[in-house]
Amino acid sequence: MSARRVVLKLGTSVLTAGTDRLHRPRLVDLTRQIAALHAEGTQVVLVSSGAVLAGWEALGFPPRTRTLAEKQLLAAVGQGRLMHTYATLADLYGLNVAQVLLTADDFRARARYLNARTTLHGCLERGILPVINENDTVAVEQIKVGDNDTLSAFVANLVEADLLLILTDAPGLYTADPRSHPEATLIPEVPRVDAGIWALAGGAGTHRGTGGMHTKIQAAEIATRAGTPVVIASGDERDALLRVAHGEPIGTRFHAHGAPLEARKRWILAEVASASRITLDAGAATAVRERGSSLLPVGVVDVQGDFERGQTVRVYGPDGHEIARGLTRYRADDLRRVQGRHSGDIAAVLGYEYGPELIHRDDLILL
Numbered sequence: 397m398s399a400r401r402v403v404l405k406l407g408t409s410v411l412t413a414g415t416d417r418l419h420r421p422r423l424v425d426l427t428r429q430i431a432a433l434h435a436e437g438t439q440v441v442l443v444s445s446g447a448v449l450a451g452w453e454a455l456g457f458p459p460r461t462r463t464l465a466e467k468q469l470l471a472a473v474g475q476g477r478l479m480h481t482y483a484t485l486a487d488l489y490g491l492n493v494a495q496v497l498l499t500a501d502d503f504r505a506r507a508r509y510l511n512a513r514t515t516l517h518g519c520l521e522r523g524i525l526p527v528i529n530e531n532d533t534v535a536v537e538q539i540k541v542g543d544n545d546t547l548s549a550f551v552a553n554l555v556e557a558d559l560l561l562i563l564t565d566a567p568g569l570y571t572a573d574p575r576s577h578p579e580a581t582l583i584p585e586v587p588r589v590d591a592g593i594w595a596l597a598g599g600a601g602t603h604r605g606t607g608g609m610h611t612k613i614q615a616a617e618i619a620t621r622a623g624t625p626v627v628i629a630s631g632d633e634r635d636a637l638l639r640v641a642h643g644e645p646i647g648t649r650f651h652a653h654g655a656p657l658e659a660r661k662r663w664i665l666a667e668v669a670s671a672s673r674i675t676l677d678a679g680a681a682t683a684v685r686e687r688g689s690s691l692l693p694v695g696v697v698d699v700q701g702d703f704e705r706g707q708t709v710r711v712y713g714p715d716g717h718e719i720a721r722g723l724t725r726y727r728a729d730d731l732r733r734v735q736g737r738h739s740g741d742i743a744a745v746l747g748y749e750y751g752p753e754l755i756h757r758d759d760l761i762l763l
């Protein structure tokens with residue numbers, strides 16, 4: 397079966413194709429494959445490393461100290477150049493690109509999470525290619541994801557991808573690090589990431605890459621638990637992206653556990669804002685419960701508690717029974733000002749708006 401929404405992670409090792417520089421022919425080839433998938437109606441979200449390398453290249457390969465400050469400086473120099481390269485190449489295929497720089501905090505804080513999600517979905521709806529990287533220049537130890545394998549798994553959850561493809565310089569997960577164990581063999585299928593799989597992780601990867609196989613296994617565990625299958629394959633393989641997206645068995649495939657919706661439900665149901673309580677009128681309760689509608693402010697008769705935009709809130713029917721939980725797009729104080737009013741009035745009352753829905757149906761779980 398072909399994937400409809402793919403998160404593609406490109407490691408530094410792929411972008412350099414065994415050289416010291418961003419390998420332009422490699423980037424052209426990958427962009428061509430992304431454009432071909434777009435033409436088939438498959439959405440692609442790119443998580444691209446390479447900023448540090450591009451910065452190092454731009455500055456003429458100065459001796460490396462490998463400190464955090466140096467990495468941040470090189471990333472600051474390189475990120476723009478990396479994006480310029482993607483924008484130029486995508487333009488050849490009539491594609492626009494959007495730069496999205498994220499850190500771990502953007503996944504933890506719900507308002508930021510929601511904003512990132514809205515932007516990414518907006519890009520996908522308009523056929524724009526989002527190019528994501530960690531925001532290295534601000535990502536101090538406490539808030540950084542730390543490697544783009546893990547970041548790509550977070551992104552796969554964020555956009556509810558139906559495939560995460562991690563391209564690297566190894567053909568997949570081997571029984572041991574193939575650099576030091578030439579007798580190692582490829583593992584084509586991993587039904588579950590268990591202790592035996594973790595034991596194969598080996599060391600920290602190439603001198604340019606971050607994390608080696610360890611972070612790729614970690615990414616596979618995060619994404620497969622949330623319902624997204626993961627493939628690790630080689631960027632040297634001809635048409636790797638197209639073939640994997642079309643379901644061809646190359647590299648190592650990690651099987652998803654459970655249905656994606658279940659994982660997302662668990663996420664929404666977790667961390668309910670304390671004492672939050674939104675009460676609906678009968679019409680809104682029926683629309684939400686029986687017609688699967690989004691929840692609009694017009695159907696709200698009462699708002700209790702103090703919650704922020706992006707938090708999970710409890711939704712009650714007029715009879716006082718909890719009927720749903722969902723992620724609110726408006727904070728409690730703002731919602732009190734627009735409850736019972738039509739969505740078209742929101743901007744006039746608040747001076748801004750985050751869309752017509754209070755809780756979008758995708759963010760609403762019926763109980």
Ligand SMILES: Nc1ncnc2c1ncn2[C@@H]1O[C@H](COP(=O)(O)OP(=O)(O)O)[C@@H](O)[C@H]1O
Nearest residue numbers: 407408409564570573598601602605606608609
């Ligand atoms: N069991 C394993 N199977 C395959 N590769 C492994 C394994 N253990 C360690 N590795 C190493 O991981 C490297 C890829 O990771 P890394 O250098 O971080 O690449 P990237 O830049 O693509 O993230 C491979 O080149 C390989 O040497």
Ligand SMILES: N[C@@H](CCC(=O)OP(=O)(O)O)C(=O)O
Nearest residue numbers: 408445446447448543544606
């Ligand atoms: N954010 C960094 C890449 C970090 C990273 O995980 O690198 P890699 O192991 O090559 O995917 C950069 O753009 O250089």
